[in-house]
Amino acid sequence: MSGMQDSLRELYQEVIFDHNRNPRNYRLLPAANHHADGHNPLCGDQLTVYLQVEDGIVRDASFVGHGCAISTASASLMTEAVKGKPVAEVEALFRDVHALxxxxxxATDPARDFGKLEVLSGVKEFPARVKCATLAWHTLHNALVGEHETAHTE
Incomplete structure (x- = not known):
């Protein structure tokens, strides 16, 4: 493995561990006007995503639940990434992150700057864990479009 690949793997692990140990926006959101549940029965990940959407902007985002390190870190990174963004931009980000x-x-928009989310691309090395990383994003999508069925990544 090249030095660059080693560095990327180390960064991936470091960010995943950090966001798992100290998840951002892990809380109930009393002002939420959108929410959805997500469940990955294969590894037991369960979460609820809460969004406060006003004037077409995601003003705040949070999540609660339990799951593996990748699931929790992905939800943490996601809630940070969507705050303050227009709903249409969040939906485009969902599509690009899912493709990533x-x-x-x-497979993504070449102009897309994923920022910290780029680190999630490391999960592709572990195909069985891709569903752990996408669960929060499917749940976010359901919350945005008002889908009340539980999001599943089975």
């Missing part, structure tokens, strides 16, 4: 995690960088 399932198909790779070449």
């Amino acid at each position: 995690l399932t198909e790779g960088r070449e």
Whole structure:
């Protein structure tokens, strides 16, 4: 493995561990006007995503639940990434992150700057864990569109 790949793997692990140990926005959101539940029965991940959407902008985002390190870190990174963004931009980000995690960088908008979310692309090395990383994003999508069925990644 090249030095660059080693560095990326180390960064991936460091960010996942940090966001798992200290998840951002892990709380109930009393002002939420959108929410949805997500469940990955294969590894037991369960979460609820809460959104406060006003004037077409995601003003605040949070989550509660339990899951593996990748699931928790992905939800933490996601809630940070969507705050303050217009709903249409959040939906486009959902599509690009899903493509990044399932198909790779070449399947995403070339102009997309993923910022910290880029680290999630490391999950592609572990195909069985992709569903852990996408659960929060499917749940976010359901919350945005008002889908009240539980999001599943089975």
